[in-house]
Amino acid sequence: MSISAEALSASDKDWWRGAVIYQIYPRSYQDSNGDGIGDLKGITARLPHIAALGADAIWISPFFPSPMRDFGYDVSNYCDVDPMFGSLSDFDTLIAEAHRLRIKVMIDLVISHSSDQHAWFIESRSSRVNPKADWYVWADARPDGTPPNNWLSIFGGSAWAWDPTRMQYFMHNFLSSQPDLNLHNPEVQDALLDVVRFWLKRGVNGFRLDTINFYFHDRELRDNPALAPERRNASTAPAVNPYNFQEHIYDKNRPENLDFLKRFRAVLDEFPAIAAVGEVGDSQRGLEIVGEYTSGGDKMQMCYAFEFLAPDHLTPARVAEVQQAFSAAAPEGWACWAFSNHDVVRHVSRWGAEVMDRDAFAKQLSAILLTQRGSVCIYQGEELGLTEADIAFADLQDPYGIQFWPEFKGRDGCRTPMVWDEHALQSGFSTADRPWLPIPVEHQLRAVSAQQGHEGSVLEHYRRFLAFRRQHAAFAKGDIAFLDAAPEVLAYERLHDGERLLCLFNMSDAPVAAGLPAGDWQVLEGHGFDSTLRDGTIDLPAWGAFFARHG
Template sequence: MSSSIQPKAPNSGWWRSGVIYQVYPRSYQDSNGDGIGDLPGITRRLDHIARLGADAVWLSPIFKSPMKDFGYDVSDYNDIDPMFGTLSDFRVLVDRAHELGLKVIIDQVLSHSSDQHPWFVESRSSRDNPKADWYVWADARDDGNPPNNWLSVFGGSSWQWDTRRKQYYLHNFLASQPDLNFHNPQVQDALLASVKAWLEFGVDGYRLDAINFCFHDAQLRSNPGTGEPDGSNPTVSASNPYAWQQHLYDRSRPDALGFLQRLRALTDQYPDTMMVGEIGDESGMLMVAQYSSGGDKLHMGYCFDLLADRCDAPYVHGVVDKFERVAATADQGWACWALSNHDCKRLATRWGGPNPHPNLLRLAPALQLSLRGASCIYQGDELGLPEAEVAYEDLQDPYGITMWPEFKGRDGCRTPFPWDSSAPDLGFAGVADHAKPWLPVSESHRTLAVNAQESDPSALLHHYRHLLGWRRGQAALMKGDLTLLPIDDQVLAYVRSHGGERLLCAFNLSATPATLDLSAGETIAEVLHDSGARGAAVQGRRVSFEPYGVLFARLA
C-alpha cells in the first residue's frame, strides 16, 4: 500500500448541510418501456429533483449485476448494467445534473461482490490461484459444520459450502454475495482503483453500502448469543434470528478505520467530493461519530435509528442527544439524517400508520431539515407516499420471500414512482406500448401523483419545496450548533444557534394537543410564519400545539 500523501483539493463543505435526494433507479422512470427504470428516465426527471431544492442526487447501484439483490451484488465495478443504459447515458445524466446545480452521488458496494464477479469466479476455482485469498474462505469443522456461528442478515448461516474448494465462504447477505477479504491489501487496492475511476469520470461522491461490514475477525471467533429479542430495540426485527446475536466479530471491526482513511485520502484529491456511509449496527449513532471523526475518514454517516417505527419525542430526543454528545468528543463527527430509504417501510406508514395525520407528514421534513447535519430524502417522501401492498406472488425482494409472512421485505417502498394520476401505470413508462412494470404500481399512490400535487397549492410537494427554499436562508439551520431542551413526553425541542441568532425548533410528536413552557428568561421574539410550519400558537413563554404541530421561532 502506498504511503505517499497527495495534496487535498478544495472542498466547500456543501455536504455539511446538504440535502441529498435518493433515486432507486429501477422504479423512478422507465424511458424505453421494458418495465424497469433507467438512466435516461432519471435524466428526464432531474428537473423535479432540482425544483425540490435538493443539492445532490444519490443513485442506488447502477453497475453490472445479475440483480439477485437488485444491484447490491456487483459483477463489474467499472461498467453500467445494460438494464439501466450505457456509459454514454450516464455521461449525459451527470452533465445534466451539473447543469442544474445537482451533484451526483453513486452507491458503491465494497463489502461484497456478486458470485458472478470475475474475481470470485477465479477465487473459487482453486486454493492456490492468484485471487484465492480475495474472499473469506474457511475450512469446515470436524463435523462438517461451518467454522463459527455467524448468521446472514437475510436468514440462515452466513457460510456457504463450495464444492470446488471444499471450503466455506462468508456472505453476510445472500449466498450470491460473497464477502471480500479486506485483510488482503490487494483487495483494498482493487476497490480503490474503481472508486478513483468514477471520481475521474466526474461523480461527486459516494454512498457506501454496509460500510461497517467490510472487515471480519481474522480469528473467526463466534459471536456471543443474546437470546430471543424482547422487541425493545426498535432497530432490530425480533422475527430474524440475526437479532439473537451480539455481532462483535462479523462486522464493525476496528480494522475498518484504516481503510476509511485510505478512501478519504483518495476522495480528498477531487474538489467538493463527499462520502456518506451506511452503518448498520445497534450502536449506530456512536459509530456514525466514530466513522466520521477526525476529518480523515468518512465525511458523514447515517444509521437506522430514525428509520425505526418509533417516532415519539423521548425516543427521538435520545437519538439526537446521543449523537450530539458523542460528536462533541469525536472531533468533527458528522451525521446525515435519513427518515426513509429503499430498505425500510415508507415514512408515511411507518410513522403514521394506515391513515397518517396530514400534520405528521409536514412535521417529518421540518424535523429532519432542522437537525444539525445533512439530510437524505427518499423518492416519494415529498409526495407522502404510503407503503404499497405487494402480493406474495408479486414479490421480488429475496429478503421478503425468505422471511414471509412476518416480514414482507422491501418491495413496498420500491414500487414505481407516480408521475401521472391519469395514466394506467401512473406515468412510470415513457412510451405508449410498454411491458409490465417490474413491481406493480400502487393504486394508493394515484391521488398523490406529481401532476395531482402540482395543481394543488396546499399539497405536500409544495410544502417540501417551500421548506427547502426557506431553510437555505436560515444560517442557524445551515451552520448552527444544536442545544436540546429538556426531554418531554410529547414535544421535542431544541435551539439552533449561529452568529448571535437563536432559533427555536419545536415539534409535537404526538396525536394529541401539547404545550411547551420555555424556561425563565427565555422570550420568543418572532414566530417564523414564513417557514411553512403550522399547528402552534404562542402566548408569553407558553407554546400550545395542535396534534403534530410545528414551531420555528426566533428567540430574543
C-alpha cells in the same frame, strides 16, 4: 452549458455538511424505454423535479452490471453500467445535466461483497492457488463438515456456503450469491480504491458506502457470543431473523476498518470537495461506530446508523435521546439522518398507522427531519407522502421478503415505482403494460401532477420548507440544544454564527399550548405551519409547528 464537478464544488468544499440528499432507487424512478424498469435516461429526464424540490444532491442506488439477485447490491462489474439501466454515456449525460442544475451526484458503492458472477470471484473459486485465491473469505470446514463458525447471514441461515471446487466454505453476510471480499488483502483494497478513482474521474461528487461496518472479519474466525434477549434490537434485521440473537463482534465492526477508511479518504482528497456517507448497520453499537468512523477528519465525512430507520415510534423523547446519544458517541462527527430508504417501511406507515390526518403528519415529520443537526436524506416519494405499498406474495421480487414471508414482507413495499401523472398509464412511470412492481391505486392519487401547484399538498410543503430551510444557515450547519417541554412537544434551538432559532413541534393529534422561552423572539414565516402566539403562549394545532428567531 455543463458545469464541471470541480466548478460545482469549488465555492463550498464543506457542501455536504447540512446537505439535503435525495435518494433515487433507479429501478423505480422513471422508465425511458418502456421495459417496465427505471433507468439512467429516466433519472436525467426527471432531474428538474429534484431541482424544483430544492435538494442539494442525489444519491443513486446501484446501477452497475449485476445478476440482480439483490437488485444491484450484487455487483458483477464495478466500472460499468448494467444494460438494463443504460450505458456509461448515459451516466455521463446524467452527471452533466445534474451539474447544470447545480445538483451534486453521489453513487452507491457496494464493496463489502460482490456478486458470485464477478470475474474476481469466478477466478477465486477456481482453485486454492490462483492469483485471486485470497480475494474472498475462504475457510475449511470443521472436522464434521459443518461451517467454520456460528456466523449468520442477514438474509437467513449460516453466513457460510460450501464450494465443491475448492472444497471450502466462503463467507456471505447477505445472499449466498454475494460473497464477502477479503479486505485484509492489500490487493483487494487497491482494486477497490481504483474503482473509487474511476467514478471520481467521471465527475461524481461523492459516495454512499453500503454496509460500511461489514468490510472486515476476524482473522481467527471466532464465534460470535450470544446476545441476551433483552438486548436484541430488530433495527438491523427483522425480529423474526435469528441474526438478532448474536452480538456481532467478530463478523463485522472490526478495528482494521479504520485504517482502510483512512486510505479511502485519502483517495477522496485527491479530488476537490468530495464527500462520502457510510451506512452503519449495527443494532447495539451503531452510534459508537459512527463516532469512530467520522472522527479525526481523516475517515468518513458523515455516517448514519439505524436509529431513525427503526420501528421504534418517533416521540419528542426519542428524537432528543438519539441526537444526544450521537453527540456523546461522536463529538467530532457528523450524522446523515433519514426517516425512510429503500430497505425499510416508509415512515408515514411505520409511525403513522393510527394517524387520521396523514398529510399533516407527513408535513410535520419532514420539518422535524429537515431541522435536525446533521445532513438529511429524502427517499423518493417521501415528498408525496407515499405510504408503504401492500404487495401480494405473487408479486414479490425481494428475496428477503420471500425468505421470511409472511412475518416479514420484505422491502418491495417501499420500492414501488414513482408516481408522476395521475392520469397516465402506470402513473407516468412507464409505458409498459406491467412494471417490475405494481403501483398501488392509493399512490396514483398522490402523483406529482395531483399535488403540484396545490398549496396544501405534501409536495408543495416540501418545496416551501426546503426554501425556508435555505434561508437560515443554522438549520444546515448549526448546533442543537433541546428544551424542556410537555411530553407531546418537541422543542429545541438551532445555533450557528450568532443565529438562534427556536423549533417547536406538537407531536400529537390534539392541540396543545407551549410557553415561549424568555427573550426577544421574532416569529418566522414562510414555512407553511399555522400557530398562534398570544401573551407568551403558543397555540400549536395537531401535528403543528412553530419557528422563531432570537433578537
